Amino acid sequence: NALSFLVCPRPPAVPFASVSIAKAEYNVGEKIIYHCQPGYLYQSGKWRYTCPFTGRWPSISIKCVAPKKCNQPEPLMNGNVHFTGLDFMNFANYSCDSGYILRGYESRLCQADGQWSEKLPKCHPVICPPPPVSEFSVLSYQRLKPGNISVFQDEINFQCLLPYVLFGNETAVCQADGNWSALPECKAVECSQPEDIENGYIYLLLRRAYRYKETVTYGCNPTYVLDGPTESRCEKTGQWSTKPICRAPCAIPVKKATVLYNNQKVKLQDHFQNGIQHAESIWFFCKNKEQNCSYKVAAQCDDGNFTVPACFKERGWFASYFKTDIADLSPCETAN
Ligand SMILES: *[C@@H]1O[C@H](CO)[C@@H](O)[C@H](O)[C@H]1NC(C)=O
Numbered sequence: 001n002a003l004s005f006l007v008c009p010r011p012p013a014v015p016f017a018s019v020s021i022a023k024a025e026y027n028v029g030e031k032i033i034y035h036c037q038p039g040y041l042y043q044s045g046k047w048r049y050t051c052p053f054t055g056r057w058p059s060i061s062i063k064c065v066a067p068k069k070c071n072q073p074e075p076l077m078n079g080n081v082h083f084t085g086l087d088f089m090n091f092a093n094y095s096c097d098s099g100y101i102l103r104g105y106e107s108r109l110c111q112a113d114g115q116w117s118e119k120l121p122k123c124h125p126v127i128c129p130p131p132p133v134s135e136f137s138v139l140s141y142q143r144l145k146p147g148n149i150s151v152f153q154d155e156i157n158f159q160c161l162l163p164y165v166l167f168g169n170e171t172a173v174c175q176a177d178g179n180w181s182a183l184p185e186c187k188a189v190e191c192s193q194p195e196d197i198e199n200g201y202i203y204l205l206l207r208r209a210y211r212y213k214e215t216v217t218y219g220c221n222p223t224y225v226l227d228g229p230t231e232s233r234c235e236k237t238g239q240w241s242t243k244p245i246c247r248a249p250c251a252i253p254v255k256k257a258t259v260l261y262n263n264q265k266v267k268l269q270d271h272f273q274n275g276i277q278h279a280e281s282i283w284f285f286c287k288n289k290e291q292n293c294s295y296k297v298a299a300q301c302d303d304g305n306f307t308v309p310a311c312f313k314e315r316g317w318f319a320s321y322f323k324t325d326i327a328d329l330s331p332c333e334t335a336n
Pocket residue numbers: 082083084091092093107
């Protein structure tokens with residue numbers, strides 16, 4: 001039988017495809033399988049063929065194609081995408097920034113059709129539970145979002161209802177770990193009766209205890225001068241803020257002299273029997289003997305301390321009668 005000697009030749013080449021068993025000739029009835037070369041994709045057609053009695057391969061329909069590249073994967077809001085390439089079978093991996101949780105697929109695969117598998121995932125912010133409000137603290141807070149939901153980076157502001165006082169930071173932030181930053185506390189604050197001051201008094205001291213921010217007003221006895229704030233306030237610490245000091249007047253250890261006070265020449269003995277008040281100055285006249293002239297030197301009362309300028313010479317009874325008062329000498333030319 002002549003037909004039984006017929007063989008099929010080498011099967012036709014198909015782009016991007018190979019044949020299972022590559023030979024120069026095939027017997028009638030022998031089967032071959034085409035497959036796409038690595039990296040190429042089956043698109044359509046038959047892959048199995050049998051060498052027929054005619055010894056001629058039927059038309060080969062299999063088609064293999066090169067896969068398409070994927071487009072750059074979409075960026076993720078509040079997250080990142082990592083990928084090494086845009087070829088078939090490459091991954092695009094998504095992750096979220098701190099404070100966000102990924103919902104959806106973390107990895108997308110570049111498919112043969114050039115599309116990334118799956119949908120773009122989403123990064124949802126972390127939710128912080130409503131902050132705890134203990135029954136003793138009187139925190140009140142304003143919600144920023146409807147539905148009582150606070151998410152990453154949301155802030156809430158706390159207030160304490162009087163007479164409670166807020167300790168800590170009045171603002172708390174929803175953190176990446178879903179916890180609130182340190183919450184403030186509300187505590188009752190009382191200051192005990194304010195202290196007296198020396199040589200002074202407190203106006204209208206009526207109560208034993210005072211609340212935070214309440215004030216008392218200080219005053220000084222006559223001739224004493226108040227130094228510092230007039231008011232003292234009950235502070236968060238339960239202590240009073242700095243109270244003022246009553247500064248003492250100064251006696252002037254000179255019996256007689258003509259001095260300058262408020263730019264006026266006055267007789268010491270007439271004006272300052274009771275001394276001068278704290279922080280006030282008087283000017284003494286000193287004599288420059290060489291030039292027969294006078295210059296003035298200031299002396300200030302400092303809380304009861306008063307130092308007469310060293311150059312000042314108090315005159316005796318005789319001199320004060322018969323000599324020109326130093327204050328009446330012509331002023332020295334050179335400033336002293
Ligand atoms: C993406 O994730 C896959 C699967 O988890 C992993 O095999 C691959 O190495 C990752 N690729 C990149 C670029 O991170």
